[in-house]
Amino acid sequence: MTRPDPSDLGRADSWEGVRAVVAGFGASGAAAVDNLLHLGAEVHAVAESVNPKILERVELLEVLGARIDVHEGATSVLPEDTDVLVVSPGFRPDAPIILAARERGVPVWGEVELAWRLRDPEHPAPWLCVTGTNGKTTTVQMLDSILRAAGLRSVAAGNVGLPLTEAVMDPEPYDVIAVELSSFQLHYTDTVAAESAVVLNVAEDHLDWYDGPAGSEVDPMVGYAHDKGRIYQGVERACVYNAADPETERLVREADVVEGARAIGFTLGVPGPGMVGVVDDILVDRAFIEQRTTSAAELCTFEDLASTAPHFIANALAAAALARAHGVSQSAVRDGLRAFQPDGHRIAVVAEHAGITWVDDSKATNPHAAASSLAAFAPVVWVAGGLAKGARFDDLVRQLGDRLRGVVLIGRDRGIIADALSRHAPDVPVIDVDTDETGVVAGDDRMRRVVAAAATLAQVGDTVLLAPGCASMDQFADYAARGDAFAAAVTGYVEEH
Incomplete structure (x- = not known):
């Protein structure tokens, strides 16, 4: 008997006989396994390791019929008779299991692509999608807050919040979904088409993921930007872009969108017609009002926002543009932004002591x-x-070196930053707390030394800013653990002084 082709199936179809392999067993992988089982597929999940938080769920899914293999090498081989491979976004395109699937003609989907195919045909909640090198989570959470303020049943999903398969399979349909998508997730999408979407910015990040084979001359930034641009494909209403980042506008120009979709810019300056931006201390709309050629509509004031940092305002404008494209009122934009508070470890003031501000x-x-x-x-x-x-730090130091009182360096790749400082800001004092005569500083003592070193450099009126510019996993479980360690060390320092 011929097995069904998963590419032809959706939420209303039986997936009985489909042999699905799910590679990676984080939150999105577990959600994919759960919902594929619900649809009747035979599911084989493979992972090198499992987050302890979901071990109980692993056991439950095994009881429900999933075969789950978790061991070293489990993701290296594609099982025979696989009909579809659903991969975690952490898998590079040259991973053996993906290469094997491509060679055999097996469809390779991310959990995002699976979720799009499983939307309820009777109530397909539109997706408002956000990507970018920075600001994705804040923007999506702002957007969700605005949508809720408008009385809509919304949820933040994707790379933040709820896995998308869980969101689309919810028995009570959402009115709209605010979707955060990373470049990794976008790489494994084919048919996703957002109602509206934004690329907040494109800058160097995750270039190791996009490196070609040894000796390859392929520019990893090209692949990275291409994947970001996938978010605009098939957009129905608005492609929102950053007027200060020409690459985002280029991606809009190259996108294949539904006829009638508009390009909407956001700017920290005074907006032109068809844009959102800032006039004095007011966020304004010149894109979604009838008199946009001659006037602007107030969305909110700086006082309504939790921060007036430029990138925070830019995120608010992007969220407002997506919401307005969906038909949300000006007052709901204001109320949603007024209610929004960012998560921890995002420009969070830890302490103000002796004239010095400490920011995580x-x-x-x-x-x-x-x-x-x-x-x-x-x-x-x-x-x-x-x-x-x-990533490299030369542009950052060249542009912002004159703002630096001093620098405290930690982590494996601190030498890259030190080299950039020596080239472009040689007079800025630098303290490296990770090495001394005895070698590497260990454990919690690292952040205590960071804070003590920063205190010797800071003067009254200065800000000590933990903004590492790097991932944390060389020394901490994640960025939150790094921020927590910094905050604890600052608190201890303040109490002692």
């Missing part, structure tokens, strides 16, 4: 994010370093 922006995990954070403060003692992921 551990979420700044690449140079572009660190630059945005540095631009909001001056003078700054900058705490930086970690895993650079192939």
